Amino acid sequence: MEPRSIALVGVSRHTGDGTNVLENLLHYGYPGKLYPVNPNTSEILGVKTYPTVKDIPVKIDLAVIYAQRFLVPQLIKQCTEKGIKAIAVIAQGFSDADEEGDALQREMSRIALEGGARIVGPNSFGVANGFLNLSTAFVLFDIDRIPIATIAQSGMLFAGGPRVKFLGKGIDIGNACDIGFEEALGYFGDDPDIKVIALYVESIRDGKRFLRIAGQVSAKKPIIALKGGRTRQGATAVLSHTGSIAGKDEIYAAAFHQSGVIFAEDFADLEDLVTTFWLLPLATVSKLGIITITMAGGVMATDACARHGLELAFLSPQTRRRIARYLPPWLGVGNPVDIGIAPFTEVGTSGLFREAVEALLSDPQVDALLLIIPSILFLPRTLDLISTLTEAVRSYPDKPVATWLYGPDEQAAAEFKGKGLVLYPTIERAIRALIHLSNYSEFRNRAGR
């Protein structure tokens, strides 16, 4: 799947608003050859167009079809006659729509099968690949060379979130008339560029096959799934979206669990978990250390641990002594380690955080660390703290460190990006992410790798 020549069938002459796929591909800097097909013009954006795909004088690796639905079967016929083996159908109005659409989808599938071509879609954004500067979607997305692959029964995940991009690489299976989760999972499971796989699932056609493939892939890399249609009402909405049957939520939950697939509760949770598995080391976490500048945060973190069954580490005497020597005698060192007094100690906020982080991360009692740090208006202090913490954490690459930054953090959060500290939107989310990390690490240990 490294297409060097792509036919864009039915690409529009309308440009300038981010919805023209040819314009988008030029913007990404796709290095292969592009062959727009449009019978009503001879060029678009300076690129020569062809009346039909059969008029293109070279071999085509991938055809992408944007046309009206009733044209799609005959366009696929032309593609197979041209010898094209890979087709993405972006067009909508098939089994997602009405009986006529359903018939059209069956017809196009039959033509492709007879012609030996595989189809992604219809009702899809097609495929994206940040390593190849390629996306077939009609929306300009943020693609990048990151080890995250997305397989989605919807284009929603292609957009990514405010905290993490999901492309990496992506396949929007849409109505999945041919390529489904199973094929896409197997593909990304073997892809050495990819470390984490994110799914948006509405329905799975062949449960047994999915389970088998997902189990094999989970033993190599984490799969995180967001599920739509978990209620009866949601399942009805699924029917009008991708024309598929959502099935019972409990069955999916059991199947995901058995095959090691991690359930994301919502879009933000998917962001958290993808970031966690991308950036934190795998580790079995049974005892957590917490360092906090606000004991209210320490209290809430303790609550969250108790609620989710994660124990607080009993810190070793050396660790407690190392921190205590900076504190007034009346302030004990517990876990959470409360360093709210840090600005008034001889080492200051950054200095005391560094001491505490190093003490806890080198303590064998501590499997993982939660940091609760403030983003305050006096930005130089926040930035100093961030660089100090980043440095301290880097020396202990085997222990996961989760961070909750509170306060008006827009500037500071931007400073965090790519600095090796993983931020979570709430304490609860941080704790849950560490538990998922730990559970998956145990799954991998059981899977023997």
Place this chain on the structure above:
Amino acid sequence: MEPRSIALVGVSRHTGDGTNVLENLLHYGYPGKLYPVNPNTSEILGVKTYPTVKDIPVKIDLAVIYAQRFLVPQLIKQCTEKGIKAIAVIAQGFSDADEEGDALQREMSRIALEGGARIVGPNSFGVANGFLNLSTAFVLFDIDRIPIATIAQSGMLFAGGPRVKFLGKGIDIGNACDIGFEEALGYFGDDPDIKVIALYVESIRDGKRFLRIAGQVSAKKPIIALKGGRTRQGATAVLSHTGSIAGKDEIYAAAFHQSGVIFAEDFADLEDLVTTFWLLPLATVSKLGIITITMAGGVMATDACARHGLELAFLSPQTRRRIARYLPPWLGVGNPVDIGIAPFTEVGTSGLFREAVEALLSDPQVDALLLIIPSILFLPRTLDLISTLTEAVRSYPDKPVATWLYGPDEQAAAEFKGKGLVLYPTIERAIRALIHLSNYSEFRNRAGR
């Protein structure tokens, strides 16, 4: 509580890092008079200092004490002898620390009581008031003229969050040796500047009194509470934080419910609910309309409604016809209204969103609206959409509209601020906020106002 002359007792000469309260007050532009007290110097930052509070030649409305704990009782004695009636004690190491601290706290309380002074604290940030450019905290916070008051048994809420500030006005009751939730609630309940009250609660001293006052205040304005120490382990952490007993979670839940206090699940939820009650109209919401650019979002919203017991509106035929005329014949208009095809319609994305928003908001079947909109890389389109939606929503001020913006939204989210659309971090959070809004509206109706 509009102090015009403030004594800053024990303010440090150390400046330049955002921890000097005098420097911070000059930065905020506090318009009253400041009298720093420090026996070791004659001026700080160009402001004349006094050896003791008794050397200040004018009447003092508020004294704030930053000194070491063992000095605090005698400093309070000097304050009462000077005739000062309001004192905030920032110093730590009292009932939050050890027996000695506990004894010191009892002593200072006794001295204040005898001298007829009221105390906020100790172990506190004191008070903040964005309407007066005033904060007694030793951290520079973001205070503003917004109708949000915070009462917290911790300074954590003073920091605010990335999406909303909590000051407005604030009282950090700290160890609450005198002023507690009850006094502070009554005060902000009567304050016409304040529309929403946010609490961080670890423990309440006098449950019956709290219930009575909270019930009275809730009947006038919403109170939203974040509770720390909800588990046995969290309650132990509370003891070392504010030296108080957290009590049983179920009792708080029942008491809050009975008095109309709204329970926030975590810091982000508190942000959501404060924003909701600040910016959205009160309304009983039994039927929701949903407009979405991605049907995956529509599916997840349907799931969230089903899970939380919110019904989807059955749109009137006029509404459906009004939207249908822009859509291809095979695309039905349901609820969620799926307008993923908007970029390819004659009116475009913004145009179709406007039509759909106006159709649903004018439909008597629809009590409230959820918008699911994309933040895409082609920013001009996103900004155009935002201004279109803002305008459309403004014409229906009585119906709450919640928005989930997905995608890499940093720039776009910044554009939303203050524009009258309320953003939520997830679909689930948006739905839950609408339900809280509706429940509180019903509570207010029952309370007869």
